[in-house]
Amino acid sequence: MTEASPKRPNFLTRHGMLIFVVTLAILFPFIVGLIEGQSPATVIASEGGNSKFLMGLAVEVFILALFALSYDVLLGITGLLSFGHQMFFAVGAYGSGIMLKSLGWSLPLTLLGILVLAILQALLFGVVLPRVHGITFALVTLGIASMFWIVIQSPDVGDWTGGDVGLQGASSLVPAWINTNDHRFRFYLMALAVLVLFYLVFRRIVSSPTGAVMVANRENQDRALMLGYNTLWFKMFALVITSIAAAIAGMLWTMHQPIVTPTVAGLGWVVAALLMVLMGGIGTLTGAIIGAAMFRLLSFYLERWFGGGASLMLGVTYVLLVLFLPYGIVGTWRLKQARVSEGRKRLVALVTGKGG
Amino acid sequence: MTDPLLTVHNIETYIGQFHILEGVSFEVPEGEIVALLGRNGAGKTTTLKSILGLTAPRTGDVVFDGMNLRGMQPFDIAATGIGYVPENRAIFGALSVEENLRLAERSKGELERKSDLIFGLFPDLERLIGLPGTALSGGQQQMLAVARALVPDNRLLLIDEPSEGLAPVLIEQMMEAIKQLSSDTTVLLVEQNFIVASRLAARYVIIEEGASVASGDMADLVNDEETIRKYLGAA
Numbered sequence: 001m002t003e004a005s006p007k008r009p010n011f012l013t014r015h016g017m018l019i020f021v022v023t024l025a026i027l028f029p030f031i032v033g034l035i036e037g038q039s040p041a042t043v044i045a046s047e048g049g050n051s052k053f054l055m056g057l058a059v060e061v062f063i064l065a066l067f068a069l070s071y072d073v074l075l076g077i078t079g080l081l082s083f084g085h086q087m088f089f090a091v092g093a094y095g096s097g098i099m100l101k102s103l104g105w106s107l108p109l110t111l112l113g114i115l116v117l118a119i120l121q122a123l124l125f126g127v128v129l130p131r132v133h134g135i136t137f138a139l140v141t142l143g144i145a146s147m148f149w150i151v152i153q154s155p156d157v158g159d160w161t162g163g164d165v166g167l168q169g170a171s172s173l174v175p176a177w178i179n180t181n182d183h184r185f186r187f188y189l190m191a192l193a194v195l196v197l198f199y200l201v202f203r204r205i206v207s208s209p210t211g212a213v214m215v216a217n218r219e220n221q222d223r224a225l226m227l228g229y230n231t232l233w234f235k236m237f238a239l240v241i242t243s244i245a246a247a248i249a250g251m252l253w254t255m256h257q258p259i260v261t262p263t264v265a266g267l268g269w270v271v272a273a274l275l276m277v278l279m280g281g282i283g284t285l286t287g288a289i290i291g292a293a294m295f296r297l298l299s300f301y302l303e304r305w306f307g308g309g310a311s312l313m314l315g316v317t318y319v320l321l322v323l324f325l326p327y328g329i330v331g332t333w334r335l336k337q338a339r340v341s342e343g344r345k346r347l348v349a350l351v352t353g354k355g356g
Numbered sequence: 357m358t359d360p361l362l363t364v365h366n367i368e369t370y371i372g373q374f375h376i377l378e379g380v381s382f383e384v385p386e387g388e389i390v391a392l393l394g395r396n397g398a399g400k401t402t403t404l405k406s407i408l409g410l411t412a413p414r415t416g417d418v419v420f421d422g423m424n425l426r427g428m429q430p431f432d433i434a435a436t437g438i439g440y441v442p443e444n445r446a447i448f449g450a451l452s453v454e455e456n457l458r459l460a461e462r463s464k465g466e467l468e469r470k471s472d473l474i475f476g477l478f479p480d481l482e483r484l485i486g487l488p489g490t491a492l493s494g495g496q497q498q499m500l501a502v503a504r505a506l507v508p509d510n511r512l513l514l515i516d517e518p519s520e521g522l523a524p525v526l527i528e529q530m531m532e533a534i535k536q537l538s539s540d541t542t543v544l545l546v547e548q549n550f551i552v553a554s555r556l557a558a559r560y561v562i563i564e565e566g567a568s569v570a571s572g573d574m575a576d577l578v579n580d581e582e583t584i585r586k587y588l589g590a591a
Contacts, residue, residue, distance in 0.1 A: 228434035
């Protein structure tokens with residue numbers, strides 16, 4: 001049986017594109033610096049200029065990509081539609097802000113605290129898992145997240161969360177050696193490394209037997225149950241790992257932004273994640289990253305070029321993307337790639353006269 | 357007759373408010389193929405799902421190898437040694453043939469140990485091992501669904517409509533496969549196609565409007581035109 005199994009591709013075939021993209025991302029600030037006439041030393045020292053600004057924008061892309069990646073694992077791989085995923089991000093953002101600012105915790109302790117909070121909130125969502133499915137689960141999670149959204153804006157906790165204005169100044173409490181204002185290049189590399197790490201971990205999980213059960217649960221839960229799998233544990237596992245990823249994304253957001261507003265806990269934030277995943281290609285992982293890049297860069301440049309009309313243009317762009325690329329960018333690419341490959345084989349067979 | 361491997365005793369099952377099974381009772385002797393017959397909507401698939409715990413019966417008992425399955429979770433019931441081949445070629449389309457088969461493993465290397473049996477019955481699957489389920493034809497998907505149930509050491513296989521939508525040549529192949537696998541495994545078969553059911557099964561149970569109304573040897577039913585006309589709508 002094993003001899004009929006496809007050969008495992010070599011290291012470069014499996015990781016070549018990733019290595020290329022990561023190398024390009026590392027070189028990106030230097031390329032911008034070169035165009036702008038900045039020396040590499042100036043870029044590394046993050047002494048201002050367009051490269052520092054674009055690194056800041058890229059960091060936002062990395063953070064949103066991590067958030068979208070976590071949503072893709074939950075929805076696209078495991079099939080759990082949650083409208084409360086923004087809470088996973090917001091708990092990371094607000095939690096780390098409070099730990100750094102109000103509790104005066106160190107960065108490593110804050111990271112530990114966020115991991116604990118991420119697991120606890122996943123368990124909270126998991127409590128309802130055995131009882132509700134599908135759209136009901138989505139609505140229950142929306143309810144839980146909405147309560148959190150209301151609480152963080154409450155004046156009663158305003159000293160901690162900043163109320164409806166938002167939590168300010170936490171990023172300045174990040175140690176100088178990794179501070180986004182003082183050492184943007186280091187922060188840029190760290191955000192990139194975190195994204196790549198989670199991408200590799202998720203890719204490994206998805207291609208493992210555990211990932212196969214998660215996909216089986218998405219396709220048909222009853223069939224997975226009948227193969228002897230307690231799908232509840234696999235859904236719980238998906239909630240925990242995606243909660244950790246989203247909370248770490250939220251923590252990075254707080255470390256990068258001068259102010260964390262309640263927007264990150266609102267429904268719009270999970271809709272943004274859904275858009276990123278749909279644009280890139282649901283269940284593809286790489287699609288979530290590409291979708292996040294498109295989402296942030298389109299928002300930024302359309303606002304810069306068209307001002308108030310940007311929202312309308314963004315809406316039109318999303319509609320066009322969904323109409324013409326219903327499987328998202330990566331999903332459609334994979335479909336076309338299969339067809340192109342089949343066409344190439346037919347053409348070769350026709351030319352060489354072999355096969356039919 | 358040998359001792360029954362499965363005993364279904366007067367089960368009643370509801371789906372939501374609807375009373376679907378209103379008293380189904382029968383026995384499946386070890387080592388035999390038993391066909392569950394009945395018109396569309398009679399409750400045959402619900403009977404299988406009730407045995408499996410997917411639609412748990414409210415009353416009655418399902419006893420498998422001396423163990424009462426009532427109240428057990430579907431994944432625990434599957435672990436007792438009951439395999440299920442659902443209707444409609446129920447494979448996981450996004451996963452490869454190998455991944456579909458591996459999912460059914462209860463211990464590492466089980467697929468390798470069963471590969472002679474599985475690929476002997478379904479040689480096409482070995483050739484298609486790396487392809488995603490969606491790339492398979494309808495017949496190949498049905499074979500994969502049956503093959504998946506053969507990976508673990510199941511003592512009882514519940515097979516739902518294996519011939520549905522298959523070309524005649526594939527039905528023959530599927531029948532041959534079920535005959536071969538029944539030498540090691542007891543089979544409870546739901547089959548609309550009476551000719552297929554009568555050629556495979558030694559015994560039958562007829563379900564009518566959610567209740568078991570007749571049972572016996574298949575050889576007797578084949579000659580009982582009145583029963584066939586009354587409950588199966590054909591002679």
